[in-house]
Amino acid sequence: MILRAVIADDERPARSYLVSMLRKVDEVELVGEAASGPEAVKVIEETRPALALLDIQMPGLDGFEVVRMVKPECLPLVAFVTAHDEYAVQAFEMNAVDYLLKPIRAARLRETVARARERLEDATLRAEDAARIEAAAADYQKAAGGRLERIPVRRKDEVVLVPVKDVASVVADGELLRVTTVDSQRHVITYTLRDLEARLDPARFVRLSRGTLANLDLFKSVSLLPGGTQTVTLTNGQELKVSRTQARVLRDQLLRL
Numbered sequence: 001m002i003l004r005a006v007i008a009d010d011e012r013p014a015r016s017y018l019v020s021m022l023r024k025v026d027e028v029e030l031v032g033e034a035a036s037g038p039e040a041v042k043v044i045e046e047t048r049p050a051l052a053l054l055d056i057q058m059p060g061l062d063g064f065e066v067v068r069m070v071k072p073e074c075l076p077l078v079a080f081v082t083a084h085d086e087y088a089v090q091a092f093e094m095n096a097v098d099y100l101l102k103p104i105r106a107a108r109l110r111e112t113v114a115r116a117r118e119r120l121e122d123a124t125l126r127a128e129d130a131a132r133i134e135a136a137a138a139d140y141q142k143a144a145g146g147r148l149e150r151i152p153v154r155r156k157d158e159v160v161l162v163p164v165k166d167v168a169s170v171v172a173d174g175e176l177l178r179v180t181t182v183d184s185q186r187h188v189i190t191y192t193l194r195d196l197e198a199r200l201d202p203a204r205f206v207r208l209s210r211g212t213l214a215n216l217d218l219f220k221s222v223s224l225l226p227g228g229t230q231t232v233t234l235t236n237g238q239e240l241k242v243s244r245t246q247a248r249v250l251r252d253q254l255l256r257l
Contacts, residue, residue, distance in 0.1 A: 003116060006032040006047060008040035008066065009055040009081065014102065018053065018081075021106055025113050037061025037069075037152075038159045045074045045157075051116045053100065055081045060161060061152050068190065069152050069159050077119055079112045148199045153179065153187035162187065164204075168218050168234050170196060172211035182218055184236045206253055208232060209243040222254070 005028055009015040015033060022030055031047040034040035037060040044052055044066075054063035061069060063080050079098040098112050150161040162181060171178045172193045179187045197205065197213060205213050214232060222242075223231045230242040230250065242250055 001027065001117070001120075003028050003051060003113060003120075004031045004047070004049045005029065005051045005053065005113075006034065006040070006043055006049040006076070007053045008034040008037070008043070008058065008063070009053075010035050010058045011055075014055070018104060018109075021104065021109055022053075024106070025110055028113060037063075037066050038161070040066045041069045041159050044070050044076060048074055049076045050120055051113070052076045052078050053081055053112075054078060057083075061159065065152050069154060077116045079116070147201055148196075151179065151187075151189065151196075153189050155187070160187070164200065165215075165217070167205075168215050168236050169238055169240060170205075170213040171240075180236065180238060182215075182236050184238075206246075206250060208240050208246055208250065212240055214240055216253070219254075222250070 005022060007015060007018050007022065007030065009018065012035070015035070019030060019033065022028055031049050032043040034043045035058075037058045039060075040052070040054060040058070041061065052066075054066055056063040058066075063078075067075065067078060079100055081100045081102065081104070083102040098115055100108060100112060148164055150163050151167065153160050153162055162179065162185075166181045166183075167179055168182050168184075169180045170193065171180075173188075175190065177189050177191050177193060177196065179189060181187075193211060193213065197207065200213070204216055206216055208214050214234065218235045219232060220235050221233045223233070225231060227244065229244050230247045232240045232242055232250075234240070
């Protein structure tokens with residue numbers, strides 16, 4: 001069986017090296033290359049490979065964000081590529097997600113391909129992959145602890161990168177988050193509010209209730225309501241209710257500004 005593969009790496013020498021090695025592996029067909037995260041999403045959805053070799057650190061979207069943005073029906077088996085991130089390697093090992101450590105050895109690449117073939121032949125293993133990748137992504141992001149500067153969202157068949165500074169509010173709706181921007185554009189992302197909040201600047205984003213975050217920089221007014229609750233009006237015209245518990249937290253935070 002020919003295994004169709006895609007490679008995504010923003011560094012041309014590293015990508016070319018991996019391409020040359022992959023072409024030496026028997027019964028593997030390279031069907032696409034990408035030099036950035038958004039391009040990787042597009043190539044994967046267009047070519048429908050069985051295996052994607054994704055560099056972790058790429059412009060636009062990192063390897064984990066690519067996995068989140070690819071349509072579920074197009075998501076292939078994934079092997080992440082990393083140069084030196086020990087935390088990421090530990091996360092992959094814990095969650096049985098394959099990885100390639102740069103500089104990549106030919107024997108290690110063949111092992112990755114063999115593992116992919118095994119999973120493709122076993123429906124049970126294939127069904128478990130998405131959950132494992134998500135778990136590895138969560139472990140990696142906890143280890144990395146970096147603040148988000150842009151949030152990747154889907155708009156039809158393209159990926160849009162929304163600057164965090166332009167996000168006015170985030171409201172939980174079941175397993176989805178509804179993001180509204182300063183110019184009232186609306187997007188839906190698949191993320192938990194707790195995980196997203198952990199990667200946003202706490203000096204900028206404040207929780208208004210159990211299911212709502214708002215950008216302090218875009219507050220226009222705060223109105224007091226009976227019963228100790230409040231309503232926040234944002235510069236885009238949005239009106240968001242503040243829970244009684246969070247009203248006290250918000251008051252203290254505003255007084256410190």
